[in-house]
Amino acid sequence: MPHNTALPTFDRQNHPIDVLVLGSGLGGMRAAWSAAQASSRPRVALLTLAPGPSGSSFANYNRQLGMQVPLTDQEREDFVAEALGLARPGTAFPDLASLLAEQAEARLRDLQALGAPLLQGEDGLPLRRQACFSPHARAVILTDLARTHALLRAKLQDLNVRVFTGQQVTRLLPARNNLVGAEIHSKNDGSAVVRARAVVVALGGPAPLAERNIAGPGNPGQGWEMLASLGAGMENTDYLQYLWLNLDSLEFRSPAILAGADAVILTPDGREAAPSAKVLALADARRTHCPAAWGPISFQGKTTHDYGMDQWLQAHANDQGVVRVKVGKAPWEHVALFAQAGNGGARIDACARVLDPDSAPVPGFYACGECATGMHGANRLGGAMVAATQVFGHIAGQSAARDAAG
Ligand SMILES: Cc1cc2nc3c(=O)[nH]c(=O)nc-3n(C[C@H](O)[C@H](O)[C@H](O)COP(=O)(O)OP(=O)(O)OC[C@H]3O[C@@H](n4cnc5c(N)ncnc54)[C@H](O)[C@@H]3O)c2cc1C
Structure with a gap:
C-alpha cells in the first residue's frame, strides 16, 4: 500500500x-x-x-x-x-x-x-x-x-x-x-x-x-x-490461551475442579450432569496448567489430550458461552472462557x-x-x-x- x-x-x-x-x-x-x-x-x-x-x-x-x-x-x-x-x-x-x-x-x-x-x-x-x-x-x-x-x-x-x-x-x-x-x-x-x-x-x-x-x-x-x-x-x-473464570469474582477456576470428581453441571435444558470416568481420568494432567492446551501434551511420560475437560464443560455452555457448575457443597457458580494471551x-x-x-x-x-x-x-x-x-x-x-x- x-x-x-x-x-x-x-x-x-x-x-x-x-x-x-x-x-x-x-x-x-x-x-x-x-x-x-x-x-x-x-x-x-x-x-x-x-x-x-x-x-x-x-x-x-x-x-x-x-x-x-x-x-x-x-x-x-x-x-x-x-x-x-x-x-x-x-x-x-x-x-x-x-x-x-x-x-x-x-x-x-x-x-x-x-x-x-x-x-x-x-x-x-x-x-x-x-x-x-x-x-x-x-x-x-x-x-x-x-x-x-x-x-x-x-x-x-x-x-x-x-x-x-x-x-x-x-x-x-x-x-x-x-x-x-x-x-x-x-x-x-x-x-x-x-x-x-x-x-x-x-x-x-x-x-x-x-x-x-x-x-x-x-x-x-x-x-x-x-x-x-x-x-x-x-x-x-x-x-490464543483461554482460561476459565468465575463470572462474579473473575478468579481463575481450574477445569480439573470444574469438571472433577465433586462437580455437577446444569445443562442448558435444565438437567444435572456429572463428568464421565473418561473426563475424570484427565484431571491429574489438567491440574498442571491453567490455560487449555492445544493438542496432546506429555504428562508423567504419557501423551494426554486433557483439553477433554475443557471440551466437556464447553459442550454444556449456554448460547452465551456460560456454564453453570456446582462443586461439592459450594453454591452454583457461573463460569466462562476468557482470552488471556496469544x-x-x-x-x-x-x-x-x-x-x-x-x-x-x-x-x-x-x-x-x-x-x-x-x-x-x-x-x-x-x-x-x-x-x-x-x-x-x-x-x-x-x-x-x-x-x-x-
Ligand atoms: C491476567 C494475565 C496474567 C498473565 N500472567 C502471566 C505470567 O504469570 N507469566 C507470563 O509469562 N505471562 C503471563 N501473561 C502474559 C504476559 O503478561 C503478556 O503476554 C506480556 O506481558 C505481554 O507484554 P507485551 O509488552 O508484549 O504487551 P502488553 O503488555 O500487552 O503491552 C502492549 C502495549 O502496547 C500498547 N498498544 C497496543 N496497541 C496499541 C496501539 N494501536 N497504539 C498505541 N499503543 C498500543 C498498549 O497500551 C501497551 O502499552 C499474563 C497475561 C494476562 C492477561
Missing part, C-alpha cells in the same frame, strides 16, 4: 528519532531501555496509548507475574526441551527457545538491579515456583507490578527516552528513503506520520479482540493485524528482526513480546512470555540501535 503522504509529520517529533518503540508493556519498555543504553547512543522515542500501566504486562488481578528463569545448564536444557515439546501443533524454533533459556537470567539481574520487587524466601533470595506445563520450579514471581512500571518509566526518563502517550498506532509504514515508521492518531492532534531509522513493534497480542478477555487496558488488539499488513510472516496465530505473532530471527513469509527481514522492523513468536508454539511454558518480553525486548532494542547507527 502507498504511504499516506497527505498526513502531517508528528509535530512533536521536534528532534529526529533513531529508534521508535511502539507500546509500553514489559516488551516495549525493555526494548526502549536497551536501545537507549546502546553504545551508539541513539535518540529513542516510545509511543503508546495509555498514560499509566497498560497492556497485559501490568494487568494480572493479583498484581503478580511469573517469569521463567533457568539458572543451570541442566535447567536451560530442560527449559528448551519442554518449550519445544509443548509447541505442537504450532511451530517453534530451537534457536529462539535457546536464546530465551540462555538470556533470561541476565534480564532478571537487570530487573533486580532496577529494584523490581520479587517474591523472596526467608533467605532473601527470589523464590522460584512451578509454572504451567512444567514439572520444574524455575519461575520467579514479580510482585507489585505498578511499582515495576514506575521503575521502568523512571529508567526511561534517566536514559532520555521521549515517551508520548495518547497516541494510537493505526498502521506500520515500510521503509522509504531509509526511514520506517507508523501512522498514529491522537484525540488532540488527529492523525500524523512518525518516522525513524528503526522501529520496534511491542503492541501486545490480540486477546482484547475476544468479547471475554482478561488482557490489560490500552490495547485495541490490532498489533498482529498491522504486522501482517506490513508483510510479516505470521505464525501460531490460531493459538502465543503467535510475527516471526522474528535471533536479532528480533521481523521476517517475511520467505524468512527475509522486513527492513527496519523488530518485534518482541506478544507481537513476536517462534520461542513458543501453540502452547507455552507458564512464565515464558514475561521472559520473552525481557529477552527479546532487550535484543530488539539493541538490534534496532545498531541498525539505526548503521
Whole structure:
C-alpha cells in the first residue's frame, strides 16, 4: 500500500528519532531501555496509548507475574526441551527457545538491579515456583507490578527516552528513503506520520479482540493485524490461551475442579450432569496448567489430550458461552472462557528482526513480546512470555540501535 503522504509529520517529533518503540508493556519498555543504553547512543522515542500501566504486562488481578528463569545448564536444557515439546501443533524454533533459556537470567539481574520487587524466601533470595506445563520450579514471581512500571518509566526518563502517550498506532509504514515508521492518531492532534531509522513493534497480542478477555487496558488488539499488513510472516496465530473464570469474582477456576470428581453441571435444558470416568481420568494432567492446551501434551511420560475437560464443560455452555457448575457443597457458580494471551505473532530471527513469509527481514522492523513468536508454539511454558518480553525486548532494542547507527 502507498504511504499516506497527505498526513502531517508528528509535530512533536521536534528532534529526529533513531529508534521508535511502539507500546509500553514489559516488551516495549525493555526494548526502549536497551536501545537507549546502546553504545551508539541513539535518540529513542516510545509511543503508546495509555498514560499509566497498560497492556497485559501490568494487568494480572493479583498484581503478580511469573517469569521463567533457568539458572543451570541442566535447567536451560530442560527449559528448551519442554518449550519445544509443548509447541505442537504450532511451530517453534530451537534457536529462539535457546536464546530465551540462555538470556533470561541476565534480564532478571537487570530487573533486580532496577529494584523490581520479587517474591523472596526467608533467605532473601527470589523464590522460584512451578509454572504451567512444567514439572520444574524455575519461575520467579514479580510482585507489585505498578511499582515495576514506575521503575521502568523512571529508567526511561534517566536514559532520555521521549515517551508520548495518547497516541494510537493505526498502521506500520515500510521503509522509504531509509526511514520506517507508523501512522498514529491522537484525540488532540488527529492523525500524523512518525518516522525513524528503526522501529520496534511491542503492541501486545490480540486477546482484547475476544468479547471475554482478561488482557490489560490500552490495547485495541490490532498489533498482529498491522504486522501482517506490513508483510510479516505470521505464525501460531490460531493459538490464543483461554482460561476459565468465575463470572462474579473473575478468579481463575481450574477445569480439573470444574469438571472433577465433586462437580455437577446444569445443562442448558435444565438437567444435572456429572463428568464421565473418561473426563475424570484427565484431571491429574489438567491440574498442571491453567490455560487449555492445544493438542496432546506429555504428562508423567504419557501423551494426554486433557483439553477433554475443557471440551466437556464447553459442550454444556449456554448460547452465551456460560456454564453453570456446582462443586461439592459450594453454591452454583457461573463460569466462562476468557482470552488471556496469544502465543503467535510475527516471526522474528535471533536479532528480533521481523521476517517475511520467505524468512527475509522486513527492513527496519523488530518485534518482541506478544507481537513476536517462534520461542513458543501453540502452547507455552507458564512464565515464558514475561521472559520473552525481557529477552527479546532487550535484543530488539539493541538490534534496532545498531541498525539505526548503521
Ligand atoms: C491476567 C494475565 C496474567 C498473565 N500472567 C502471566 C505470567 O504469570 N507469566 C507470563 O509469562 N505471562 C503471563 N501473561 C502474559 C504476559 O503478561 C503478556 O503476554 C506480556 O506481558 C505481554 O507484554 P507485551 O509488552 O508484549 O504487551 P502488553 O503488555 O500487552 O503491552 C502492549 C502495549 O502496547 C500498547 N498498544 C497496543 N496497541 C496499541 C496501539 N494501536 N497504539 C498505541 N499503543 C498500543 C498498549 O497500551 C501497551 O502499552 C499474563 C497475561 C494476562 C492477561
